[in-house]
Structure formats: structure tokens, C-alpha cells
Amino acid sequence: MSEDYTSMWEGLGLDLAGHDxxxxxxGNGYQDIYLAQKDRPEGMGYFDFVMSEVHGLRxxxxxxxxxxxxxxxxxxxxxxxxxxxxxxxxxxxxLCTGADFAMDEVEKLLPRNTCSLIKSAxxxxxxxxxxxxxxxxxxxxxxxxxxxxxxxxxxxxLVPNLYVMDLPQVKSAEARALMKAEYLRFKGAVEDLTxxxxxxxxxxxxxxxxxxxxxxxxxxxxxRKADPAPISGLDALLANQIFFYDNPVRFTESVNKMCDELExxxxxxEGVFPEKAPRIxxxxxxxxxxxxxxxxxxxxxxxxxxxxxxxxxxxxxxxxTDDNWDTEEELMEAIVDRYFKVDCAIFTPNPDRLEHIxxxxxxxxxxxxxxxxxxxxxxxxxxxxxxxxxxxxxxxxTLRIETDYSMEDVGQLKTRxxxxxxxxx
Amino acid sequence: xRYAGIDxxxxxxxxxxxxxxxxxxxxxxxxxxxxxxxxxxxxxxxxNYDRIIATGYGRNLFEISFEAPTVxxxxxxxxxxxTLFPGSQTVLDIGGQDSKAITLxxxxxxxKFEMNDRCAAGTGKFLEIMARTLGFKIEVFGTEALLxxxxxxxxxxxxxxxxxxVTSLIAKGQSRQEIAHGLHTSVIRRAAGMINRVSSEGDIxxxxxxxxxxxxxxxxxxxxxxxxxxxxxxxFVGAFGAALLAxxxx
Numbered sequence: 001m002s003e004d005y006t007s008m009w010e011g012l013g014l015d016l017a018g019h020d021x022x023x024x025x026x027g028n029g030y031q032d033i034y035l036a037q038k039d040r041p042e043g044m045g046y047f048d049f050v051m052s053e054v055h056g057l058r059x060x061x062x063x064x065x066x067x068x069x070x071x072x073x074x075x076x077x078x079x080x081x082x083x084x085x086x087x088x089x090x091x092x093x094x095l096c097t098g099a100d101f102a103m104d105e106v107e108k109l110l111p112r113n114t115c116s117l118i119k120s121a122x123x124x125x126x127x128x129x130x131x132x133x134x135x136x137x138x139x140x141x142x143x144x145x146x147x148x149x150x151x152x153x154x155x156x157x158l159v160p161n162l163y164v165m166d167l168p169q170v171k172s173a174e175a176r177a178l179m180k181a182e183y184l185r186f187k188g189a190v191e192d193l194t195x196x197x198x199x200x201x202x203x204x205x206x207x208x209x210x211x212x213x214x215x216x217x218x219x220x221x222x223x224r225k226a227d228p229a230p231i232s233g234l235d236a237l238l239a240n241q242i243f244f245y246d247n248p249v250r251f252t253e254s255v256n257k258m259c260d261e262l263e264x265x266x267x268x269x270e271g272v273f274p275e276k277a278p279r280i281x282x283x284x285x286x287x288x289x290x291x292x293x294x295x296x297x298x299x300x301x302x303x304x305x306x307x308x309x310x311x312x313x314x315x316x317x318x319x320x321t322d323d324n325w326d327t328e329e330e331l332m333e334a335i336v337d338r339y340f341k342v343d344c345a346i347f348t349p350n351p352d353r354l355e356h357i358x359x360x361x362x363x364x365x366x367x368x369x370x371x372x373x374x375x376x377x378x379x380x381x382x383x384x385x386x387x388x389x390x391x392x393x394x395x396x397x398t399l400r401i402e403t404d405y406s407m408e409d410v411g412q413l414k415t416r417x418x419x420x421x422x423x424x425x
Numbered sequence: 426x427r428y429a430g431i432d433x434x435x436x437x438x439x440x441x442x443x444x445x446x447x448x449x450x451x452x453x454x455x456x457x458x459x460x461x462x463x464x465x466x467x468x469x470x471x472x473n474y475d476r477i478i479a480t481g482y483g484r485n486l487f488e489i490s491f492e493a494p495t496v497x498x499x500x501x502x503x504x505x506x507x508t509l510f511p512g513s514q515t516v517l518d519i520g521g522q523d524s525k526a527i528t529l530x531x532x533x534x535x536x537k538f539e540m541n542d543r544c545a546a547g548t549g550k551f552l553e554i555m556a557r558t559l560g561f562k563i564e565v566f567g568t569e570a571l572l573x574x575x576x577x578x579x580x581x582x583x584x585x586x587x588x589x590x591v592t593s594l595i596a597k598g599q600s601r602q603e604i605a606h607g608l609h610t611s612v613i614r615r616a617a618g619m620i621n622r623v624s625s626e627g628d629i630x631x632x633x634x635x636x637x638x639x640x641x642x643x644x645x646x647x648x649x650x651x652x653x654x655x656x657x658x659x660x661f662v663g664a665f666g667a668a669l670l671a672x673x674x675x
Contacts, residue, residue: 392537411482412523416540419499423535 043258074136078316087206094244098288102127216255228271233305283309284372345379368397429474430667433483436521439664505666507533519635547615567638573606632662
């Protein structure tokens with residue numbers, strides 16, 4: 001990190017010793033997993049810098065924004081509409097959920113059989129090591145899976161500013177009406193927080209900022225279709241992860257700039273893996289920073305990841321919000337339309353997801369699918385069994401992995417992934 | 426030309442060398458011990474070969490130490506079993522700390538597999554620890570279990586819990602053979618479940634050291650109602666498969 005941020009972290013109430021330990025693990029992991037890769041695009045330099053400053057400069061920027069009167073809203077889910085946050089000149093950040101921390105404390109509040117992601121959110125709060133959480137003026141929880149919605153009842157006793165958004169679980173007209181009502185209520189809450197009245201012009205501006213960010217990511221996804229792949233799956237995942245943290249305008253520019261470089265690579269047939277390397281689509285639970293375990297195992301087994309059917313990936317970024325409307329009412333409808341299409345496994349039934357996976361297998365030219373399920377994540381684990389069956393019926397080799405954030409199963413995972421790569425070669 | 430396959434498992438290391446006709450010219454075994462690379466080196470120093478492929482959990486270490494290519498145990502066992510029993514489509518491999526059920530395409534390539542995902546429940550290590558708890562040598566554990574007059578149910582699959590369950594059964598005065606039989610049944614329950622997830626009919630080729638246990642093989646055949654075929658030296662199938670794959674490198 002370029003500067004000493006100790007006093008900033010102290011000011012946020014972080015536990016400095018714990019936070020130092022976290023940053024050390026993160027730094028070492030980044031070195032071994034990311035910087036050890038060969039032939040990375042130069043454009044990744046920007047994302048390396050963002051990661052090196054993820055708890056430093058970026059937090060300082062957010063604090064500067066706050067000093068200038070902007071608000072910061074933290075979220076755990078892609079259902080929280082960033083357009084509305086941007087429309088109120090506020091900043092949306094994804095909160096830390098990708099590593100085990102302070103598990104002894106967490107298990108005093110949550111059952112052991114809770115997924116790693118939820119436990120991690122609590123661990124970062126209880127261990128006082130997430131500067132994003134401590135910077136947030138409002139933390140948005142959402143009623144998605146049972147684990148999350150029940151854990152928010154407990155989280156509300158730990159943070160003073162938790163706002164819980166209800167979400168539908170079926171795709172009916174009534175369910176859409178619920179989502180619309182909840183998005184309007186959220187808009188009201190953001191207006192109350194910021195003191196800004198969100199009108200049509202502001203919504204249009206918010207939609208534009210977020211759509212541009214999505215378009216840049218689509219461009220990146222599209223370039224990954226090339227063989228040889230111009231960028232590793234790990235690096236593309238990192239860009240998708242940073243999507244949740246970075247200043248959206250600067251992020252958009254940086255992704256686009258890297259895409260210019262990748263286009264040149266493709267022209268020259270340059271890649272990070274040899275041509276005809278086995279291509280894998282990852283599908284399933286989100287991978288938050290620094291949860292790089294499975295992609296790292298896959299890409300050190302000779303295969304390249306060419307897409308993520310995940311909240312940190314296409315499920316989260318697919319579909320733009322239609323901004324060809326003029327009134328606030330119409331624009332809010334457009335936002336609801338966009339988010340109501342998200343094919344999260346909390347919906348029942350959820351046939352769109354299978355279609356999307358099949359479509360991505362085709363467009364990404366994937367040789368196989370690795371389904372990533374977090375242990376105890378009922379919605380995704382339940383869906384993974386019929387998905388595997390349906391994909392295999394279409395001769396798409398599929399491997400189901402169920403794991404958590406610990407490293408104890410890396411040896412066996414490596415054998416399974418390597419055997420899968422041998423199979424699809 | 427001579428082609429070698431070395432299978433570095435958690436419990437033992439096997440080395441097999443084949444000739445151009447895929448005939449085994451040499452097979453050696455050693456305990457893995459605490460320094461698998463030293464043991465592997467001793468094994469390979471004693472034989473002549475032109476090319477070698479490593480498999481087993483120690484394959485990646487071998488790759489770095491000896492600059493040799495590797496394949497997974499899954500591919501190696503599939504390849505070995507398919508050559509020993511041409512046309513076979515289902516392979517069960519139970520080794521020291523892993524178990525795998527594998528199905529094959531007609532050309533011998535792996536179609537699908539299941540593998541235990543983290544603990545040693547239902548593997549060779551489980552049987553070894555249980556044999557010790559009951560005071561049997563591992564070599565006779567299966568034969569002793571077959572002498573049981575009644576079946577006895579053991580519910581724990583976890584090595585730690587099963588051990589305490591066994592201790593309490595001993596304390597109740599249950600016969601050692603019956604407890605042994607119950608333990609074998611519990612291993613089979615797990616193995617059968619794994620096989621059923623990938624394959625529903627046809628013969629099963631059973632490889633890995635645990636296939637030498639007569640009680641396991643009998644129970645497996647009974648439980649699934651399918652013919653179980655066992656190679657002469659089931660613990661060498663992985664190394665044999667790796668040697669065959671070494672002979673196929675372009």
C-alpha cells in the first residue's frame with residue numbers, strides 16, 4: 001500500500017492487529033494465485049493496484065466522498081439496485097464475504113451449518129476488519145435464502161443501520177408487484193438517507209452509469225470467447241469482483257482499456273493458455289474476494305475458465321436497464337423489469353438458469369461445466385442435481401463441487417478437477 | 426521400449442513397468458512412509474524404463490522432483506481396469522484414503538466419476554484403524570468378518586465416531602467377528618451409494634488395496650446384485666494404468 005492508513009483504520013474502529021493479519025493473508029494469497037500467473041494483460045495492472053489498495057486508497061476515497069456529503073451504502077446481494085443508489089449521488093459497495101474470519105465468535109451467533117459466505121459477513125463485522133462495512137451509512141440486507149434472511153435478524157443487533165429489503169421467490173405478477181413495492185420503499189429510504197429527491201433525470205443518470213459498467217463487462221465476457229483465451233478466468237473474475245468495490249466510472253474506463261488490449265491479443269492469436277486448452281464454465285454460488293480457491297485449482301490444472309454463471313459474473317451483470325423512458329414511474333418499472341429477470345436459485349421454479357447455462361456453454365465454447373456449490377447453500381446445492389442431469393443429457397460434461405472457504409479439501413478437489421479436465425480434453 | 430507407471434498413494438507406492446506389448450515386466454511396492462519422494466526414488470532407481478507417468482496423491486510432488494508427467498488416479502485406474510477386463514464400464518477403486526466410482530465409455534475413456542470429498546470414511550484407512558481397534562491384523566480382517574454368524578449394524582461412518590461405537594460394542598460383549606462384519610457393511614453402504622450414482626448395471630471392476638479384502642468384495646456383490654471382478658493384484662492397477670498411458674504418449 002502506498003501510504004500508512006493506520007489512523008484511518010483506527011478511526012473506523014477496526015481491530016488493527018486482526019486487520020494486519022487479514023491483509024497479510026490476502027497479500028500472500030494474491031501473490032501466489034494472481035501474480036504467479038504468466039502472460040497477464042497489462043491492463044490487469046490497474047486491478048492489481050485496486051486490490052493492493054482495496055482497504056487503503058479506496059476507503060480513503062469513500063471517506064473523502066462522505067466528507068463532501070455523499071453517502072455510502074453497503075450490500076450483500078446483486079438484487080440491491082445500484083441505479084437508485086447512484087441516482088441519489090451515493091455509492092454502492094459490496095461488503096466483504098469471501099474469507100473465514102473470527103469463526104469462534106461467529107459460531108456463538110450462527111449455527112455451524114451455515115454457509116461460508118454468511119459466516120464470513122459476520123466474521124468481518126465481529127472481527128472488526130471490514131472497512132467497507134464500517135464506512136457504510138446504510139447496510140442493505142435482502143430476504144433471499146433462509147440463511148441470509150434469518151441471519152439479518154441477528155446482524156441487526158450488531159450494526160445500527162441495517163435496512164432489510166424483501167424479495168419475491170416466484171416469478172408471478174404478484175411477485176413482481178412485491179419487488180416493485182420494495183424497490184419504491186428502498187428509493188424512499190435512499191432519499192431519506194441522502195436528502196436528495198430522486199427524479200427522472202437522476203434515475204436516467206444512475207441507469208447510465210450502471211449500464212456503462214455492465215457494457216464494459218459484457219465486452220470483456222465477449223472477448224473471452226476467443227481461443228486461445230486472451231485473459232485467465234482468475235483475472236476476469238477479479239474484474240467482476242472489483243465491479244462491486246470500485247468507482248463505477250473509473251472501473252468502466254479501466255475495463256474498456258483492458259478490452260482494447262485484449263482485442264489486439266486476439267488479433268495476434270496470443271493467449272494466456274495454449275490454443276485448444278480445455279475450456280470450463282463455472283456455475284453456481286458467488287465468489288467474493290478473496291475466494292479464489294476453485295478457479296485457482298482449475299487454472300493450475302491446465303484448463304481455462306471462460307465464463308462465470310454467478311452473481312459475481314453474468315447472473316449479476318446480465319441485462320441492461322432500459323433507459324428509453326421519460327417519467328420516474330416508467331424508469332422505476334424498467335429497473336424492476338431488469339432485476340426481476342435475475343435467475344437466482346431462491347426462485348422456484350427457476351428454469352431460466354438452466355437455459356442461461358446452456359446458452360453460456362455455447363457462446364463461451366465451454367467443454368464442460370463445473371458447478372460450484374457452497375456447503376450448506378440449499379438453493380444452489382438443490383438446483384445442482386437436476387442441472388447436472390439436464391446438462392449431461394445434452395452431452396455437456398458436468399462436475400459438481402461442494403466446498404467452503406477452508407483449504408483442507410484442496411488435495412481432493414485438485415484430483416477431482418484434474419480428472420474432470422482429463423475427461424474433457 | 427519400457428514404460429513405467431508409479432502410483433504414489435497415501436499408504437503405499439506401486440511401480441509397474443510394461444513393454445511394447447503392454448506386458449508387465451516388473452512390479453514393485455513400498456510403504457509411502459513419511460518421505461514419499463525418497464521411497465519413490467528408491468523404487469525407480471532399481472528399474473530401467475524409457476518413460477514414466479506418475480499418479481496418486483503424491484503425483485504433483487513427483488512431477489516437480491522428477492520432471493515427469495502426471496495423470497489422476499481416476500484416469501490411471503480406469504485405463505488399467507479397462508485393459509485387464511476389456512469392455513468393462515464401471516470401476517470402483519478404494520485406496521488408502523480415497524474412494525472413487527468411475528464409469529467408462531466403450532473406448533475406455535472416463536465418462537463420469539464420483540469421489541469421496543474430504544474425510545477417509547469408508548476407505549482403506551478406515552478399515553485399518555478399525556482392524557487395529559478390534560485387535561485383528563489387516564490381512565485377516567475380511568476373512569474374520571466373514572465368520573460372523575449375525576449381521577450387526579454400525580451407524581457411524583466417521584472413523585473417529587465409528588471407533589467409539591466399536592469400543593462400546595466391545596464393552597457390551599458383542600463378538601469381534603460380528604462387529605467386523607458390521608464395519609465392512611458400513612463401508613459397502615457408502616461404496617454402493619457412490620456406484621449407484623454413476624452406474625446402474627453391468628460388471629464392476631474393483632481395484633485398489635481394499636479389493637483384496639474378501640468380505641468387502643462378497644458384500645459388494647451381494648448388495649448391488651452385480652458381478653464384481655477383481656484383478657490378481659488390485660493395488661497395482663493404478664500404476665499399471667499409468668504405465669500403459671506412458672506407452673501411449675506421442
